Amino acid sequence: MNSGYPKWAPYVLVAPFVTVFAVFMAYPMLYSAVMAMQQTYGAKASQFVFLQNFEYLLSDPFFWKAVRNTFVFAAGSVLIQLPLSLGLAMLLNQPQVRGRVIFRLIFFSPALVGTVFIAMMFGLMFNKQGLVNFTLHGLFSGFDPVYPWLEQFVMGSLIIASLWQYVGFNMIYFLAALQNVSRDLSEAAMVDGAGPFARFRNVTIPAIRPVASFVVLLSLIGSFQLFELAWVLLNNSGGPNDQGLTVVMYLYQNGFISFDLGYASAIGWALAILLMGFALVQHRVSTIGEN
Amino acid sequence: MASTPKKKMKPGTVVMYVVLYTALIFCALVTLVPFAYLFCASLKPSAIFFDNLFLPTGDGLFGIGWEKMNFDHYKRLFSEEGFLRPILNSTFYASVTGVLATLFAATSGYALAKFQFRGRDGITKLVLAALVVPGALLFAPVYQMLYWFGMLDSYTGLIIPALAPAFGVYLFRQATVNSVPNEMLESARIDGCGEIMIFFTFVLPLIRPMMGAFLLLTFLGCWNNFIGAQIVLQTPEKMPLAVAINQLRGVYGTDYGLIMAGTVVSIVPVLALFLLLQKEFLSGLTAGAVKG
Structure with a gap:
């Protein structure tokens, strides 16, 4: 640690961040607990209702529908997206691949496109006369050429669009981790006669475990907050029969369309609790078997 | 012709190359085609928008109707929509x-x-x-x-x-x-x-x-x-x-x-x-x- 600096120096350096953090992050977080016990109409009128918001929330069928949809999306993201990302990273990590930089660039590019713009693109892709139906009907002549994706298969469509958006993004993390896997260890295992699966289980998995656990957490946090993709793709609504209603969308509808900021805060806390629960479980699971 | 000694690839390695590159190129196409689709869509006039998937067909080079496409959507975007x-x-x-x-x-x-x-x-x-x-x-x-x-x-x-x-x-x-x-x-x-x-x-x-x-x-x-x-x-x-x-x-x-x-x-x-x-x-x- 250094010495010989004036006492005020570190305080001046952290002051801008700490001030904004205190005012617009720490305080609002605490204050949202107060708001969750109010019924409000916009920012101007509020009434204290104690735990009524939470009571109502527990028996609110729309909330539970939103929770269910959000779980489906999170499960889809983690269980389909991450294996694909890892697989792609392993392909790209093969020593004989040429043009790795170009491939990496291509695979990553969708992550740069904002979610709203992705929703615009996929609105056209999933159009009855769009690219998805055309391709599937071309490959399998039995496939309905005008299948209404955004009416019949809403959550599936959202998962597909987010696959396109994030598989390459998560691949970057796995690729960085794979490049840290010791080539010597892998070769030694090969000399000892370990097959590709044994090498994957005993050499690769332990080496990428910390990064994998980070990526799972990041994906969980991200997918639990699904809003923009669904909201924009489904024309500023939860879609037909609320098939695409998500927790954050329900929060937004209550807080900023019906202007009940109190109920919105209660939904926010429910989301935070769900998320922290999942983060804890994920942390437990990912540390099982670690020495 | 001066023959340089070339390592002969084992058939197994060749198969692996083919599989590897097929998979990578397939994924690259899946990633890039939506961008191309988007760009083509922005050049097609509304009247013939759904007549063709990517570009309108016609008598131009590569069988594409180049003359049917234009930048009208972009012009409208800036002049009318600000x-x-x-x-x-x-x-x-x-x-x-x-x-x-x-x-x-x-x-x-x-x-x-x-x-x-x-x-x-x-x-x-x-x-x-x-x-x-x-x-x-x-x-x-x-x-x-x-x-x-x-x-x-x-x-x-x-x-x-x-x-x-x-x-x-x-x-x-x-x-x-x-x-x-x-x-x-x-x-x-x-x-x-x-x-x-x-x-x-x-x-x-x-x-x-x-x-x-x-x-x-x-x-x-x-x-x-x-x-x-x-x-x-x-x-x-x-x-x-x-x-x-x-x-x-x-x-x-x-x-x-x-x-x-x-x-x-x-x-x-x-x-x-x-x-x-x-x-x-x-x-x-x-x-x-x-x-x-």
Whole structure:
């Protein structure tokens, strides 16, 4: 640690961040607990209702529908997206691949496109006369050429669009981790006669475990907050029969369309609790078997 | 012909090459075709939009009806829809937030890494805890506070709350620990260099790769931010691109050509920016995860 600096120096350096953090992050977080016990109409009128918001929330069928949809999306993201990302990273990590930089660039590019713009693109892709139906009907002549994706298969469509958006993004993390896997260890295992699966289980998995656990957490946090993709793709609504209603969308509808900021805060806390629960479980699971 | 001794590939290796490249090229196509689809769509007049999937067929070169395509959607976007305004709004919002958030994160990360002071451990713990707080929890209370401060419907209200980048502080703390030697700071102090001077002339150049990566990351986040602007801003003229394009679709529902032209205009600048800075960006992105 250094010495010989004036006492005020570190305080001046952290002051801008700490001030904004205190005012617009720490305080609002605490204050949202107060708001969750109010019924409000916009920012101007509020009434204290104690735990009524939470009571109502527990028996609110729309909330539970939103929770269910959000779980489906999170499960889809983690269980389909991450294996694909890892697989792609392993392909790209093969020593004989040429043009790795170009491939990496291509695979990553969708992550740069904002979610709203992705929703615009996929609105056209999933159009009855769009690219998805055309391709599937071309490959399998039995496939309905005008299948209404955004009416019949809403959550599936959202998962597909987010696959396109994030598989390459998560691949970057796995690729960085794979490049840290010791080539010597892998070769030694090969000399000892370990097959590709044994090498994957005993050499690769332990080496990428910390990064994998980070990526799972990041994906969980991200997918639990699904809003923009669904909201924009489904024309500023939860879609037909609320098939695409998500927790954050329900929060937004209550807080900023019906202007009940109190109920919105209660939904926010429910989301935070769900998320922290999942983060804890994920942390437990990912540390099982670690020495 | 001078024959150079060429290693003969084993048949197994050849099969592996074919499988490997087929898989990679397939994935690359799946990634790129939607971009091509988007771009083609923006050039097709509304009347013949769904006649062909990509480009209209005709008698031109490659059997494509080049003469049927035009830039009318782009012209309309700027002349009738005033799309220049949201582009400028987004540029302003993303640049100001990017620069300030990066500076705040860098100074704090440096302080947490290289100084001993009261509250240091507390701040470090709070920064880590903030990483798992869902942003949606803050929508309602921050809206309420912006109302109290009279900052609703202004860019001040959109930018200031974004200047507490906990993730950035964490990244810069790691970067400073890894790349700024203590001896250098000590000798600069012995030479009588002021603390602010030390940060700007000695520390900043060493953490420049992280500065680039985080600046770009924040810029992207703002450029693509929809919900923040949707909640804080009200006046249509103030809206950034992400909201403007959604409003455009609200009005012109199925005029896909116009909407896709708007989408192309929105994503091309960030793709170009990324191509310029991709190397720094990708290494900065993974630095926190792999080393931390």
